[in-house]
Amino acid sequence: MSALVLVTDQAPVVEGPPQGHWTADDWEQLAHDEDIRYEIIEGVLYMSKSPDARHQWIIFRLVGAVGNPAFEAGLAYPFFAPIGLFMPGCDPAQPDFVLVMKQRADENKMIRERGIYGVPDLIVEVLSPRTANYDETVKRDAYERAGVPEYVVVLPIERKLRYRRLQPNGSYGEPVMFSEADTFAFACLPQFPFRVSALFAGMPDISA
Numbered sequence: 001m002s003a004l005v006l007v008t009d010q011a012p013v014v015e016g017p018p019q020g021h022w023t024a025d026d027w028e029q030l031a032h033d034e035d036i037r038y039e040i041i042e043g044v045l046y047m048s049k050s051p052d053a054r055h056q057w058i059i060f061r062l063v064g065a066v067g068n069p070a071f072e073a074g075l076a077y078p079f080f081a082p083i084g085l086f087m088p089g090c091d092p093a094q095p096d097f098v099l100v101m102k103q104r105a106d107e108n109k110m111i112r113e114r115g116i117y118g119v120p121d122l123i124v125e126v127l128s129p130r131t132a133n134y135d136e137t138v139k140r141d142a143y144e145r146a147g148v149p150e151y152v153v154v155l156p157i158e159r160k161l162r163y164r165r166l167q168p169n170g171s172y173g174e175p176v177m178f179s180e181a182d183t184f185a186f187a188c189l190p191q192f193p194f195r196v197s198a199l200f201a202g203m204p205d206i207s208a
Contacts, residue, residue, distance in 0.1 A: 040093075042089050
C-alpha cells in the first residue's frame with residue numbers, strides 16, 4: 001500500500017504501510033535523501049525538506065556555545081540532524097539538536113550505529129515557516145509523552161527561545177520565553193550559560 005507524507009507544502013505518496021502502521025523497520029527501507037527528512041511518530045510517517053541557511057547557522061552556533069564545550073568537558077554527547085532518535089512513540093524522530101548526558105548514555109548504551117536509542121536529556125528544534133506547526137504540536141506532544149526533560153524551540157525571525165521543562169505530572173506546562181538580551185542555560189548543563197543573541201551573531205546576510 002502507499003502512505004501519504006504529511007508535513008510539507010505538498011503531500012507526495014511513498015510506498016509503505018498505511019498511516020498509523022509505520023515502524024522503524026519500514027523507515028530503514030526508505031530511500032533516504034539528504035534533502036528530505038523522514039520521521040515516524042506514533043506510526044505516522046512525516047516528511048520535511050532540508051532546512052534553510054538561517055536554520056543551519058543557529059544549530060552551528062548552538063553546537064559551539066553548548067555542544068562542543070559539554071563534550072570537551074566529558075559531560076555530554078551532542079548530535080544534530082540528520083540523526084535518528086528512537087524512543088517511545090518515535091521510530092524515529094530527527095530533532096535539529098539533541099543532547100544526551102555522557103554517563104547516562106554510556107551506562108544505557110544509547111548511542112549506536114543507526115542513531116540514539118532512548119530518551120535524551122535535551123531536544124532543540126529551530127522553527128521554519130513550513131514546519132512550525134508540526135514542531136509545536138506533533139513533535140512537542142511526542143517529546144512530552146516520551147518524557148524528554150527539556151524541549152527548546154528557537155524562533156529565528158523573532159530571535160527568541162521558547163523553553164519547556166517537563167513537570168512532575170509529566171507535562172511541559174507553560175513555556176518560558178527568552179529574548180536576545182537574556183542569558184540562558186539548559187537545566188542539564190547549568191555550567192554553560194550563553195547569551196541568546198549568540199545564536200544569531202555573525203549570521204551572513206541571506207536575503208536575495
